[in-house]
């Protein structure tokens with residue numbers, strides 16, 4: 001047996017560990033690891049027993065807080081009852097029950113659900129559904145996909161191609177053909193320190209019209225955007241922007257996909273951002289909070305017409321040649337049902353609305369601290385943008401991240417932006433502690 005460092009062994013070196021960590025600075029991390037070995041409610045605990053407030057819901061996913069007994073019990077019962085069932089040409093009751101329950105929460109008309117195992121797979125599924133939908137309706141000329149600069153849609157080929165974060169794309173070659181990007185909506189000059197939706201920028205949606213004219217709209221299958229672009233540093237859509245995108249898509253027969261992998265499941269105070277912004281897309285991609293991060297799962301919601309478009313061939317033919325071994329995995333469905341039950345019992349899908357005022361005040365209390373050039377918030381999300389150190393982009397925010405972790409709070413950074421998204425069970429006292437510590441750290445810079 002190959003004896004390697006065991007992470008639970010405090011002080012044991014991880015430098016030669018086999019684990020290639022995703023989206024991490026492997027060499028730096030393995031020299032000075034930050035480990036958590038237990039979690040409960042709003043807190044992580046390190047192997048040494050230090051208590052850390054989770055300001056990021058893990059990775060934007062543990063919306064109900066950590067290690068909730070109702071979910072743990074649901075998962076335990078699920079895995080002991082039906083460990084696996086093939087999802088192709090066979091079913092199990094939990095898949096149908098879960099799909100029906102979550103479809104009932106979706107914006108009106110998005111009545112069908114396709115299960116995946118992650119946000120990235122939800123995005124690939126939605127893009128393929130969009131292309132196939134046009135094809136089966138005799139509009140196979142619609143092959144282009146439009147994303148947006150600074151968008152994040154996961155790491156598979158389609159999602160990387162429609163994504164707009166340069167660092168995530170540049171070493172992976174040409175990606176997909178026929179993809180273009182609208183401009184992003186970040187506008188510090190006009191919108192810095194906005195509370196909620198920024199006032200300026202609805203007209204930026206007209207960049208889609210420009211791309212329609214450039215490529216001919218009849219070649220475009222779908223447009224994909226995050227209602228709030230979170231991974232790039234919390235860009236809240238300007239007032240009226242999403243509505244305008246919807247209008248342009250309608251004018252040209254283009255499908256609109258909202259990537260709600262982060263914004264669904266109560267993050268903005270409604271089950272879906274589409275409900276909060278009152279703009280209904282044709283497809284919604286989700287993952288993360290669908291099982292409170294416990295068991296990998298994703299789901300794509302689609303309008304009834306999309307589903308029906310595939311139901312026209314001979315009934316001896318498979319309608320959609322797409323799916324994963326683990327689509328609608330019974331343990332994931334058990335986790336999802338238990339999570340949904342907890343969300344509904346504790347009112348978590350709308351709690352962000354009640355907490356948003358207190359949260360907003362706390363976020364904007366950082367105004368005037370050194371290097372803070374923007375503060376933005378919506379629901380229970382915040383972005384804190386710092387001026388970069390000349391010639392050392394990302395270094396300033398990373399220093400804040402390290403200092404915060406030492407002082408007992410977990411934040412996330414992307415570039416020189418701090419992103420916060422605490423579990424939806426957060427109380428005022430935790431918000432005070434989170435921003436108290438953050439403000440102390442910012443003053444040390």
Ligand SMILES: Cc1ncc(COP(=O)(O)O)c(C=O)c1O
Nearest residue numbers: 118119120152153154259261262
């Ligand atoms: C909007 C969006 N789409 C897709 C993804 C990818 O999800 P996953 O990491 O589960 O593949 C993410 C992850 O953060 C996301 O924020």
